[in-house]
Amino acid sequence: MTEVTEVLEIDGVRHRYGAVTALAGVDLTVRAGECVALLGPNGAGKTTLVGLATGLLAAQDGDVRVCGQDPRRAATRRHLGVVQQSMGFPSTLTVAELVQGAAVRAGRRRGAAGPVLTEVGIADLARRRAGKLSGGQQQRVALAMALVGQPDLLLLDEPTVGLDIAARQAFWRTIGTRRDAGAAVLLTTHVVEEAAAVADQVVVLHRGRVVAADTPAGLVACLPDRTITARTTLDDITVRALPGVATATRDGDRVRVATTEPERVLRDWLALDDRLADLRVEGAGLEQALLALTGETNPDHADHADHTDHADHMEVPA
Numbered sequence: 243m244t245e246v247t248e249v250l251e252i253d254g255v256r257h258r259y260g261a262v263t264a265l266a267g268v269d270l271t272v273r274a275g276e277c278v279a280l281l282g283p284n285g286a287g288k289t290t291l292v293g294l295a296t297g298l299l300a301a302q303d304g305d306v307r308v309c310g311q312d313p314r315r316a317a318t319r320r321h322l323g324v325v326q327q328s329m330g331f332p333s334t335l336t337v338a339e340l341v342q343g344a345a346v347r348a349g350r351r352r353g354a355a356g357p358v359l360t361e362v363g364i365a366d367l368a369r370r371r372a373g374k375l376s377g378g379q380q381q382r383v384a385l386a387m388a389l390v391g392q393p394d395l396l397l398l399d400e401p402t403v404g405l406d407i408a409a410r411q412a413f414w415r416t417i418g419t420r421r422d423a424g425a426a427v428l429l430t431t432h433v434v435e436e437a438a439a440v441a442d443q444v445v446v447l448h449r450g451r452v453v454a455a456d457t458p459a460g461l462v463a464c465l466p467d468r469t470i471t472a473r474t475t476l477d478d479i480t481v482r483a484l485p486g487v488a489t490a491t492r493d494g495d496r497v498r499v500a501t502t503e504p505e506r507v508l509r510d511w512l513a514l515d516d517r518l519a520d521l522r523v524e525g526a527g528l529e530q531a532l533l534a535l536t537g538e539t540n541p542d543h544a545d546h547a548d549h550t551d552h553a554d555h556m557e558v559p560a
């Protein structure tokens with residue numbers, strides 16, 4: 243590995259696809275040994291940012307550096323390990339051949355593949371054709387290919403989609419070991435709990451801009467401390483106007499309210515809507531921070547919220 247503290251530097255980057263502005267001036271730094279999670283709703287610009295960091299896309303405006311160099315250069319890409327969803331492997335090559343190929347492209351010996359297959363827990367799959375493996379197994383092959391070059395920067399774009407719980411835990415243990423050895427990690431995910439658990443810094447992208455950058459705890463600390471979710475006959479504007487409501491967002495047929503005064507909000511809400519149902523009051527977590535920051539709802543997030551285990555969670559029968 244190279245001795246560079248700021249492994250990924252993104253300065254004032256803008257990117258457009260025709261009339262669509264994907265990134266509208268983004269700054270972001272990932273240092274050696276640090277994990278930064280990039281969160282944001284669909285279309286926020288996360289994949290575009292990862293594409294610029296991998297050198298797949300050229301910066302139209304601003305500057306992208308990996309270990310101080312332009313990621314469009316082949317020599318720079320040796321510093322990178324990339325794991326994306328559904329990489330799509332050829333059906334003719336074995337796992338060992340693919341990982342050996344990645345080793346050679348990264349300037350390593352072919353023999354480097356064996357230890358990495360063991361590290362990732364797929365030594366027993368070495369002779370299997372990669373294209374015939376299950377989705378979760380292929381994801382581990384992708385991880386082995388990303389790690390075999392001993393990269394300074396790991397770019398993980400929704401890397402654990404399709405992994406079972408044990409594989410997910412093993413994945414993060416492996417990444418943790420590489421971080422401890424000095425690798426920098428940039429992660430994009432929609433699994434907010436995962437970001438909260440593994441990231442040192444969370445960067446929230448919204449409509450191509452960074453709207454917040456902090457530790458997971460720091461983001462939650464700046465929030466109103468309770469959320470109330472309920473099915474209501476009131477429209478969003480009426481709920482938003484209730485005294486004590488900081489934000490009100492809609493998740494399908496439910497409305498989610500952030501507040502520091504849950505009792506006051508509930509009293510007034512019930513007075514206006516005697517058919518209020520499926521009421522739920524929770525302590526705010528990173529997921530609520532994200533919704534408050536981006537002012538958007540996402541059905542995937544709504545499902546997660548229902549299963550989030552908050553310490554001070556209380557349910558009120560409808």
Ligand SMILES: Nc1ncnc2c1ncn2[C@@H]1O[C@H](COP(=O)(O)OP(=O)(O)OP(=O)(O)O)[C@@H](O)[C@H]1O
Pocket residue numbers: 259260262263264282283284285286287288289290291
């Ligand atoms: N090849 C493309 N051509 C045109 N527009 C594009 C292209 N790729 C992305 N966009 C647009 O750029 C914006 C940012 O997209 P991007 O894929 O970077 O977002 P994202 O945060 O990764 O979204 P998701 O969470 O859905 O994967 C969106 O408005 C998207 O429609």
